[in-house]
Amino acid sequence: MREKIRNKDVLLSHGDRESRRIVLDITEKTLRRLDAKERIKSIMTLDGDTLRIGIKEWDLSKKKNIYLLGGGKACNHMAMAVDEILGDRLTRGVAIVKIAEDTDVFNKTEVYVGGHPLPNEEGYRASRIMLDIVDRAGPDDLFIVVISGGSSALMSCPIDGISLADEIAVTDVMLKSGANIFEINAIRRHISQMNGGMLAKRIEARGAELIGFGISDAVASPPTGDIGVPYAKYRATPMGPDQTTLDDARRVIRDYDVADKLPKNVVDYLMSAGSERETPKAFPNNTYFLINTLPDSCRYAKEAAEEMGLEAHILTSFLEGEARDVGSVFASIAHEIQSYGNPFKAPCVLLASGEATTKIPDSGVITGHGGPSQEETLSFAIAAQKMKGACLLSIDSEGTDGTTPVAGGITDSQSYAAAQKSGADVYAALRGHAAYEALLKMGDVVFTGNTGTNLCDFNVMYVPKAE
Template identity: 70%
Template sequence: MRKIRNSEELLGQGDIASRRIVLEIADRTLDRLDSYRRIRSIMRMEGSVLHIGTRSWDLSKKRNVYLLGAGKACNHMAMAVDHVLGDRLTRGVAIVKISEETDRLNKTEVFVGGHPLPNEEGLCASKKMIEIVDHAGPDDLFIAVISGGSSALMSCPIDGISLQDEIDTTDILLKSGAGIVEVNAVRRHISALNGGMLAKRIQAVGAELIGFGISDAVGSPATGDIAVPYAAYKSTPIGPDPTTLDDARATIVNFDVADRLPKSVVDYLMNAGPDKETPKAFLDNTYFLLNTLPDSCIYAKEACEEMGIPAIIVTSFLEGESRDAGTFFASMAREIQSYGNPVKPPCVMLSSGEVTTQILDNSSIKGHGGPGQEMTVSFAITAAKTKGACLLSIDSEGTDGTTKVAGGITDSSSLKAAAGKGVSLYQSLREHSCFEALSAIGSTIFTGNTGTNLCDLNILFVPAIEGGR
């Protein structure tokens, strides 16, 4: 397997036949989603002319060409652009979540930002971006590569709000039960670069902007022809921001965090006038959308078909509490295996989206983990009643929650295996230590950077058994 690096370990225990199927589906899906391959398939140089899909630019007419990037898939995206441009690239700045030994860039400086919480290195890189943009002019071209995670990695709070304020705001919101749209509504409106503010700054100096994006927003339609510029692009920091100041204020009120957020943030958002609103349109920019959230399920379904396994896309809108989702998928597996509803086994159920884990009291945290790991632990408890049922849940960019693993994989034997190691899966959920629990039974998935970022990918395999029950 090319993307899942510890597949041999994962296939060393549990229901090996079921695990092999879900791991193969995941590996094929991640390989197809790799943004390096996606960009290189539509971008090339011919002499001084840059071709991207159906559009072309004569770079001999440009004074400078700059590359700016941020996101959890930025490693592969930035490498693709850097490699295509070669000596035509003047300078690049990329902010990634994890730097890999395999990252090879020629004229692009790489910074390791903080995610899910911002850090000083991300702030430093953001200031370098601002310096480059502010010294640019109408004869310059910016190529930006943006994927999910840029809101944290590209940390650059507005004047009057400190980096620590931004860190605290992000931490509180992520544990409040708010969805990512609500979280971003706040973060974008206290940022000097996010919420379309980077594009606004480039527009102000008269430079041209070409953007490559990956949309991890729940509700985005599947991509079409990626070689055709995408007119309805809405992804910050290089595109218009659909969230508003009123959305940010509603998040503070609806999730009752006004007394816990930094005073500087609450005071600013509650009193900001219309002139502080984020930009809502960029008519002159050119955007290429590489992938959207539904694509992972679509590609996974096609992989299942290639493998001769019936598959159903349950939803690409999955949100809510991760452990509840795990219990639901285990219940679905039992229904399928027992009664053949909504489809007869053997079959695969696919879903994508972004589940969350609500943590109102940090003192309850006794370990590490992430939503994908909590989902698979929860699944394992109920799935013990469904022979051979197996669930893989990963954050498709390669890191789940506070860990360096992509997520977890459990099956109907995992509850017993954990007990044999003296590990209580129930306790690991209560204490948010699912990483430690899954590690003990060899069930954490390691990919490193995958080259994509489409939130969660969940693959459930349900085998048939003689007699249904």
């Protein structure tokens, strides 16, 4: 397996090097353990006509066609695992990914690069191909569907009367509104032919069987247990029952005062849609395997740190809020630890996962590129100047943060001074949501490419003893 963090040498060439080495090593070990390809291959085998997944078996001699459908930011690795195991038994596969890597190898799977966070034409075209495959299927067919976070944008196929341009506008407005992902999805799922269980509903209508592999990036998901045991409470995504309702969508439009910003035809539809337009709420005959959830990243990171002989603590796996505020809070915790030994004594590692957001009420202020993890670490750099050796890494665990090609950033107590020397104006970068350009100039962007997982934001901070 190739290194997950591809620019480690650059990141270790400056700043608080030992602190950086610690957080980078913990992150590398965590991402390796979360890799979806290895997770699926650990529970799925094919022996002749017998397909085994965990504790269940299927006789493939009774299946006419076997299809692989997938979407999400970790779909590359999920689809590769299924494609490799099934080999020539796979009739056809279609996967929609965010980034196509040169290391991706497929046998019978077509790969399309969809848009994220905003949908695009290629994702729409691939979704239409998937729906055509489903509409031609019959009761003797088997669908194996692999879904991770990001599928709502990547698998874009709006209902009749709403265009791709409308769906792009909806996503753009809602991402800048300050709404959380559950609230955003309440709107997106109810205007989609794919999301919110609509793909599964279509498969069910053809009488075909569905086996699903999922990664849950939802805040408040419990940690995984035995991933080889079917998960009865699987929810959301194109292949699972939806928790959001039309009433939720209407409430979000009102609460965030976006009726005048969203396309009029979308608002009119959501406000007038009847119960027959509701998303499906149950699929009792489908079989789901949940291979990772959001708390797993902190759990594995804690184990990695302890194996390195370090005391580690999970602050939260429910982290939400404005990204730059999160960075300041991390710095204040580091200050308390170094000054007074509260809530933990230094040296220690602190871990958190969740989904910080960046509210942009006026797009006119944007002067560059960025994402929540980069804004968080840039904010930390300002506040961490007095905590010698304190270091924070924050990444979007799937490998791309916001509108940038990097996973996130890493900063320490020396970073602000380094920014001044490099000519990077940290305050201006935060005001203009241009953290990427500032961190790139400082040599502090974390580059991973596709990681093979998708568990929202991952944060690790190391706090050494004060000298």
